[in-house]
Amino acid sequence: MVNDPEMALQYQADVLVIGSGAAGLSLALRLADDAAVAVVSKAALTDGATLWAQGGISVVLDPEDSLASHVDDTLNAGAGLCDVDTVRFTVEHSGAAIDWLIAQGVAFTRERRPDGTVGYHLTREGGHRHRRVIHAADATGYALESTLAEEARTRPNVAVFEHHLALDLITGAKLGLTENRCLGAYIYDRQDRKVKVFRARSVVLATGGAGKVYLYTSNPDVATGDGIAMAWRAGCRVANMEFIQFHPTCLYHPEAKSFLISEAVRGEGGRLLLPDGGPFMHRFDPRGELAPRDVVARAIDHEMKRLGSEYVYLDIRHKSPDFVKQHFPNIYARCRAFGVDMATQPIPVVPAAHYTCGGVMTDLRGRTDLLGLYAVGEVSHTGLHGANRMASNSLLECLVFAEAAASDIRADLVRASPPAELPEWDESRVTDSDEEVVVAHNWHELRRFMWDYVGIVRTTKRLQRARRRADLLTHEIAEYYGNFRVTNDLIELRNLVLVAELIIRSALERKESRGLHYTLDYPQADDSRTPVNTVLVPDNYRARGRRVSEDR
Numbered sequence: 259m260v261n262d263p264e265m266a267l268q269y270q271a272d273v274l275v276i277g278s279g280a281a282g283l284s285l286a287l288r289l290a291d292d293a294a295v296a297v298v299s300k301a302a303l304t305d306g307a308t309l310w311a312q313g314g315i316s317v318v319l320d321p322e323d324s325l326a327s328h329v330d331d332t333l334n335a336g337a338g339l340c341d342v343d344t345v346r347f348t349v350e351h352s353g354a355a356i357d358w359l360i361a362q363g364v365a366f367t368r369e370r371r372p373d374g375t376v377g378y379h380l381t382r383e384g385g386h387r388h389r390r391v392i393h394a395a396d397a398t399g400y401a402l403e404s405t406l407a408e409e410a411r412t413r414p415n416v417a418v419f420e421h422h423l424a425l426d427l428i429t430g431a432k433l434g435l436t437e438n439r440c441l442g443a444y445i446y447d448r449q450d451r452k453v454k455v456f457r458a459r460s461v462v463l464a465t466g467g468a469g470k471v472y473l474y475t476s477n478p479d480v481a482t483g484d485g486i487a488m489a490w491r492a493g494c495r496v497a498n499m500e501f502i503q504f505h506p507t508c509l510y511h512p513e514a515k516s517f518l519i520s521e522a523v524r525g526e527g528g529r530l531l532l533p534d535g536g537p538f539m540h541r542f543d544p545r546g547e548l549a550p551r552d553v554v555a556r557a558i559d560h561e562m563k564r565l566g567s568e569y570v571y572l573d574i575r576h577k578s579p580d581f582v583k584q585h586f587p588n589i590y591a592r593c594r595a596f597g598v599d600m601a602t603q604p605i606p607v608v609p610a611a612h613y614t615c616g617g618v619m620t621d622l623r624g625r626t627d628l629l630g631l632y633a634v635g636e637v638s639h640t641g642l643h644g645a646n647r648m649a650s651n652s653l654l655e656c657l658v659f660a661e662a663a664a665s666d667i668r669a670d671l672v673r674a675s676p677p678a679e680l681p682e683w684d685e686s687r688v689t690d691s692d693e694e695v696v697v698a699h700n701w702h703e704l705r706r707f708m709w710d711y712v713g714i715v716r717t718t719k720r721l722q723r724a725r726r727r728a729d730l731l732t733h734e735i736a737e738y739y740g741n742f743r744v745t746n747d748l749i750e751l752r753n754l755v756l757v758a759e760l761i762i763r764s765a766l767e768r769k770e771s772r773g774l775h776y777t778l779d780y781p782q783a784d785d786s787r788t789p790v791n792t793v794l795v796p797d798n799y800r801a802r803g804r805r806v807s808e809d810r
């Protein structure tokens with residue numbers, strides 16, 4: 259990493275990684291021996307969805323399980339839209355990904371088996387036909403993220419920039435160059451409040467999902483879809499944005515912001531109950547509580563709307579208090595802090611936006627439509643999840659594609675020369691905002707109408723209403739953005755409204771219900787034709803490798 263003293267705001271690395279979750283950090287570490295890597299992260303290094311992952315990572319370790327069965331279960335969950343090659347690729351590389359994590363020092367939970375041997379404990383989650391989820395108690399993400407973050411900080415070749423928010427990508431097309439390649443990014447230093455230029459031979463988007471587009475979400479504050487928005491503006495296609503996974507069970511408590519009650523609680527026999535104590539899942543699906551998440555979330559949504567109730571209950575009281583405390587120590591402690599003893603009381607729960615299945619389109623090496631730009635992790639659309647993500651496949655995707663992208667970048671480093679100095683961020687025509695309230699108001703309005711109109715159950719009319727609102731906000735925000743100096747909230751809001759628009763457009767394009775997309779106007783899957791992905795193409799898209807000059 260070179261900090262050019264002549265140009266105090268220009269930084270250079272071989273590889274710029276935007277985001278420091280499972281995807282970004284594992285990719286940075288994979289490259290740390292071969293390249294100068296800059297990792298920028300818009301909050302503290304460990305802030306992100308990865309830190310909060312509870313359940314675990316899917317991997318075939320049980321002797322009765324098989325790769326073919328993992329592939330099958332993933333395809334089933336994906337409701338006809340998974341890319342079979344991607345699924346196979348991911349599953350086949352899962353063992354190596356877990357071995358790598360163990361080598362980094364991630365301490366997965368072990369158990370003593372009846373035959374006296376000690377092995378990794380595997381749990382079971384919805385959609386999996388076998389026990390297939392390796393975990394570190396109920397805080398897998400914490401174990402993974404803290405281990406990788408610690409490791410990244412010790413590597414001399416990895417420069418970490420916390421509280422640095424990527425604002426937009428710098429491309430050859432934007433600079434009028436012949437080759438359209440990603441050359442770096444404008445990065446807003448949240449502490450100095452300055453926009454810096456980071457230039458690199460390869461740029462990786464590892465910015466996670468977009469749960470914050472919804473009022474209720476299990477996602478942390480950083481999940482504002484920045485990577486998807488930046489890639490779209492840079493001319494990359496995005497796919498399947500209508501498939502937003504709503505987690506059925508977030509803790510219902512006015513002060514419990516986004517706290518998730520892991521699916522593993524249902525995996526261990528937890529029952530969903532109505533406020534009067536009656537079970538209901540059997541009325542919706544023969545698999546009951548272990549039906550896929552979309553089925554469970556819709557059932558809860560249906561019952562809550564039918565009864566006008568604000569929550570339902572999740573009950574694990576049939577297990578002994580010792581079992582509950584031993585298997586779910588974090589969930590137990592967190593619920594306890596909010597006055598719920600899950601060993602003796604049912605837990606009040608509500609659904610919340612949880613996972614963005616769609617994203618920036620990539621190939622099996624994590625490459626996007628733009629030369630030199632990669633997308634890895636939740637920001638990407640690799641084809642693994644199809645219309646519905648199977649639990650615990652997402653961390654796996656982060657790890658497998660980080661390795662695949664790292665290999666490609668390593669090979670490409672020899673070919674790609676470092677970009678020359680890039681133009682600085684132009685602030686000559688903007689002033690400080692005198693109306694911050696616009697940002698705060700629009701932020702809230704957006705998340706509210708996305709929840710009400712583009713949530714778990716959709717209709718065409720509601721989607722059209724949402725589109726009109728999104729159009730209006732897009733214009734207001736563009737005007738605001740053109741006149742005022744950027745701030746953290748403005749940058750995120752600009753991205754959120756763009757991502758909202760992409761979700762609405764995709765949802766309107768799909769004239770059927772499939773996987774996570776459910777609309778009352780087309781309540782069945784359209785089985786009269788082969789299911790297709792919803793691919794949105796930006797106006798400035800040009801097929802990979804095509805020269806800018808060819809457009810003139």
Ligand SMILES: Cc1cc2nc3c(=O)[nH]c(=O)nc-3n(C[C@H](O)[C@H](O)[C@H](O)COP(=O)(O)OP(=O)(O)OC[C@H]3O[C@@H](n4cnc5c(N)ncnc54)[C@H](O)[C@@H]3O)c2cc1C
Nearest residue numbers: 277278279281300306307308313314424466635636650653
């Ligand atoms: C509560 C919860 C529980 C989950 N449990 C599981 C589970 O058990 N198993 C599983 O497989 N999956 C689980 N998931 C999903 C999984 O955690 C995520 O899909 C995965 O962690 C995403 O990793 P990532 O590296 O892509 O993104 P993240 O971990 O979200 O990291 C994104 C990073 O990008 C940074 N960033 C974002 N925008 C910018 C920007 N503009 N500039 C600079 N930096 C930026 C963020 O600060 C952060 O560092 C869970 C998700 C949640 C929310």
